[in-house]
Amino acid sequence: MHSRASSNRLSASAFRSRISLLLLSMFATMASLYDAQNRVYLINELDKRTGQGQSAISVDDTLKIITCREQHKKFAALEVELAKAREEGFVSKHSSENSGAHKKKKILAVIGIITKFGRKKNRDAIRKAWMPTGAALKKLQDEKGIIVRFVIGRSANRGDSMDREIDNENGQTNDFIILNDHIEAPEEQPKKTKLFFIHVVEHWDAEFYAKVNDDVYVNIDALGATLASHLDEPRLYIGCMKSGEVFSEPTHRWYEPDWWKFGDGKSYFRHASGEIYAISKALAQFISINRSILRTYAHDDVSAGSWFIGLDVKYVDEGKFCCSSWSSAMDLDNELLSVRLVLEFVAFSRQSIKKGSLYNPFGLSDAGNENLLIKKQKYKNSKDLQLRNTQVLEVGKRLKFGSHSKGLCDCEDGIWLFVIIKEHSVFPG
Template identity: 45%
Template sequence: MESLPTTAKPERRARSKPLYTSKPSIFMAFFSCLAWLYVAGRLWQDAENRKLLASLLQKNASQRSLILSVEEKLQVLGCKDLERRIVEVEMDLTLAKSQGYLKNQLRQSGSSSEPSRKLLAVIGVHTGFGSRLRRNAFRGSWMPKGDALKKLEERGVAIRFVIGRSANRGDTLDRNIDKENQSTKDFLILEGHEEADDELPKKAKFFFITAVQNWDAEFYVKVEDNIDLDLEGLIELLEHRRGQDGTYVGCMKSGDVIAEEGKDWYEPEWWKFGDKKSYFQHASGSLIILSKNLAQYIYINSASLKTYAHDDVSMGSWMIGLQATHIDDNRLCCGSVRQDKVCSVV
């Protein structure tokens, strides 16, 4: 028997589509893997480093002495260099003190006509605009004039009348002084100072500043123009004190501080001198002698030196804080009756 023909259906097979992966994705995955490995390695390395540092710190802490020596403390604080600098500064201060409170010698700024060699003394006779007759009297008595004044400087003593300038610069007062100086050539004119009765302490300061700048001398002497001098006696006194640094010589006195305004010798800052209102010991203003290094101290520190109502009190206050030797010499008490005194009141 014949079989019936059958229709064969085509067999359907499921076919999967091929997967396509782009090259950029592969590279990104590869680099991500590398980055992860790098980060993991660094984290592991940092952890090991921390362990090593912790162990070293613990070991050093156990070995370190609990009590530090002074040397170790200086090293810890970084003060070794500071200690060296302090020693150097102390050496410089010692040198400055031996040279008149300066490390190097002061520059001599005097005119070429002034002597360049070292003098025994510079004597400044403090005068005023109205004292011409008194100056003329001095020039004819104890004070040399003309060629004799130059010969005295050759011996080592320079004498000058000391005066400032008028409040009205260039007026008749200034012109008269300039004219007198052209004739006598015996003035030290303080160009930066205004001449006035209430400015005498500043005038004393300006004198020492200018004298130190112009002359190199063993001593600097301030003299008022109301006294006569035994010049040879003063020179002999100074000769005996050559080489004595830090000497402050004069007729020492104290005296009451006048607190009542309007009275003679009134001191506006009386309250600074204590309840007893008495001045400290200081040289009388008639004649005061300073050694070179003390005069240089005034020159160097002039801007910070306090002045009081009176010039001798002001100078005494400058000397109090220094290593100065106060020498009370009765021969410099101009009002005394001693026979061997070197000055007398006119």
């Protein structure tokens, strides 16, 4: 028994010794490889000279040729030894780490939902509508490579009740990116967007980074599929492209202090609408590297467009990114990507439809009259979704219509549908 143990120890010691020898040999080979390449060039030059009848070869040249040829012999022998070691299962630590990294799913996109103080109802609505929570949020990252987080800064009075409310909410949901160096203020929104891109590109190695407002419904699967179709485009800027008017009147809601920079035509350059857009990793890195010299304008979407206008960037005007509350053909089977939500929405369940009354799962104060009657008429195909001036209700995977519709969105479980009501009125019988 003692002899067997001694034999095992000797065998293990010999194996470790061999590995150490191989590692030292590898380092020696790497150190001499660059010099060996130079010497190969020297040999070729000297052989060329001797082949041309030039006999003026110094002693030093001769020694270099001999040394270089010896190095080649050693290198060939080491390659044979390394091949044998690999056959016996020896793998370097560096190779193992790289192999493990390749097994981990690459992150496709990081989605930042730009929110602010006093918008908890919007965040709760988003969590119940399309953003996973808890373990499902991690599952979305692991299985689909998509990370979703709310993005918010800090109060001007650091540590006040608004900051504490966000910290408490994040403690429960763990779904925030808190920009500690950003002070929340309406006029600071463009800087907040820039800080968001800087933060995410430094914390996650993703193919794309998307910015979304907290009043937008997102079809995550459709968004992922759309972005995945552009993986071969390294500098991508995708969204609902527009070019709006520049307002120079200080009293106007969309006043642009730098209006004079946009010329006499007073029209912004082409840029993605701010409700939702995405940029590729290279552009996010560009923002991060040049953060100190990239200026912002009055609006965050215009600011983002200005950062890319002088670059070799692929602009993609993608209709699925257009958040319109008056869509003329909302075919849910056609991968509707996003729909604009407002606080005047209500939601219905199958149970409440049977009762003939509305149900408000989010507790919104302005959700409307909960005693409104519902017209129970079914439409059987997607062409009916093209109807105008109708209110859409969800019944399983079919839709039914009432009056005063301005928009809709489809949720994953097929139960909830958000309806924007312009006027609270009783549905026709």
